[in-house]
Amino acid sequence: MIQKKEIEDFLNKIPPIPENLKKCLNELNSGNLKGAADVAKNDLALSSHLRNIINKPIFGLRTEIKDVNQIFSTLGLGYINQIIRAYMMKLIIPKNWEFFKMSQSLFEELQIELMKEWNKLLTSLKIEDKEIIASIAILPASIIVCEEIFKSRKSDFLIIRETSDIDYNTILKRMTNMDIFDVCNLIADKWNLSENTKEIISLSSGKIDTNTQSKYLTVAKYMHLLLFYELSQSKFIKANLNDFIDFNPEFVSDIFENFQKVVVS
């Protein structure tokens, strides 16, 4: 039904990270916010994207910010790291969505809302690890992977979903021995993202062995719950995102109370 070759074809179409973006990420990795801003200034598309993002109502700024240095200093290292990685999704985002009722702007909204709530959670948990902060930006790649892989046989998969309680992640795993999160990690490989980021993304699928031990297990639980908190919003339910992968309430049961305090209330 789906063959590994289709995944390989999709991965082959993913372009490498443009040089400017790579330089910007290197500067951010070494903690040089000014150096990163200087690189961004010379990339018209990136600087325009940053201006567009920071002036969105969700950031609640009273006056419009246009200067790239000011954007970097306002957002800070953690947020900028996330936003630059989220910008990388533009390299793979579909022009026309066929499988989900999505659009580029709705996808960006999801990215920003995830980042905002993630930062709130990490602050409450007193987590300052750069990789944990940035990892949330890669999570929505799972939606793009699902869109690209399943769109060619949409009607077949819809019939399967209407007759059997089996999510797209499981379908892909059983057909190709790779799930959506494995494919996200192959994208991360292609973009030289760290092993730690990949580990967090894999764990956040919620489909893990009960004996799994990892220092990222708790943050992965928060990430899993946050994803479904966001996908429970009306606009994402309308886009058919609520059930594209399985939510595992048991996986997050021990952190739910704290999550509620920080995010829901």
Next chain:
Amino acid sequence: MRPIVKGSIATFYPQGFIDSQNAPNLMPIPDIQYIMTLDVDVVLMSLKKVIFFNKNGFEFLCDVLNRFKKEKGCIVGFCDYENNIYHSILAMFPKGVSVNLFKTREIASLFGGLPEYSRDDNILVYNDDDEQKNIALVELHNRGFNPINALNKSDYLEKKERKDIYKAVVDLTFLGHFSQKIAKHVKGNMIVYSLSGYLDGDVIQKFDFKYHHNCLNIGYKVYIFEITRVKSINVNAINFFTRLAISSAEYDAVLCFVGVNEKTFADKFKDDLEDAGYMFFDTMSSLHGNKGLMEEAKKSAVALNQKRRHSITRDLVEKLSLFIDVVAESIELMTESKAVKKSAGIANFKVEAEHTKMLASSIGFYGELDGMFILVFPINIAKKTTKLFIGEEVEDEHQLLDAMAEFVNIMGGKAKKALLDSNVHVSITLPRTFTNIDDVFAVVEHKKGAQVDLSFDDEPFYFFLTR
């Protein structure tokens, strides 16, 4: 959000959080309209993957579910929850929940639709609330099951462990405003309708005419109205029963009341019903003692057998290529192999390959076109086609058969959609699986059908379409 439809039960599986903001989008108008077009008896909302819901969101979903109850006469409710959630819901609505709460989808199937248990199975029933327990016992009895009352909590805890005796346990289940349709079941080639309470003109809304006519068409001769728990019957209900007797007369059907006492009917009403052709019995055992009636019931069996011998029709043969396309394409997709047609013809069912290496499955459809198709798979093909549902290829036969049933259900769904595209409306039954090919022959004995022999990767595969 589209529901998952299995047999005559449609289940929604929302995930994450439910509140008043997002609840309307879990069941938007197009999905409500879609449910209205489905031939389902039960609509459920699963809470299996929900971590949080509030009262407003829950109430909204209750309202939508109640629309299905009102407009389609469906049994509606929530399912798949833990003990604490069940009690939270009851606490949230101290005056009573407006829909049913079923611990699982399988438990819901006991109260509506095609049950996932045999009528002979013992069903253990327990509830802290005696009134609820009694409602469940009566409903299960009305549907022809054998409910066993757990007398108290310790009795329940002890008995529920005896899985060899009690095939299902009805607990953590709340039946709120339950009886919409009059319960019915088949017993000893007779159709039994179980009625209760006060019968008035509303009986017309509660009676399943489609089911009754289907039974008449199939050839059932004896229809029993079990009225032991009926408090009184008014003139409007009497008129309904009289008209029903007239419309059933052309099928030579015999209609009876069982459990009649002096309080249920005024003598005049009883005379009217006797004139319409009804027979009256005090108890079921006195009915069984009536030789003439039992002979009529036997006629049902003969008529049913004759119907079962009906062979394929021209309408069905015209759709043969549609069914073959659905089946071949589905297996090609799952096995990544190519279908090769070996032979085709109208004949009695025949399997040339060694029977012990084969498994079979069947699924029926009814509506504007009636029939069934049978698929006979080599075990290897069955394993490949079911990999999607069980992951690794498995050796366990039960798992394999369950997964095959899932796969055949999908093919049934695809065939239904393809028929709908050519303006033929059908509903599909639950799939059936067979480990012994001889059992398939027993089903299609004396029936002619369209058989197409295919092969996938040089392995034989048999398709048989019949009525």
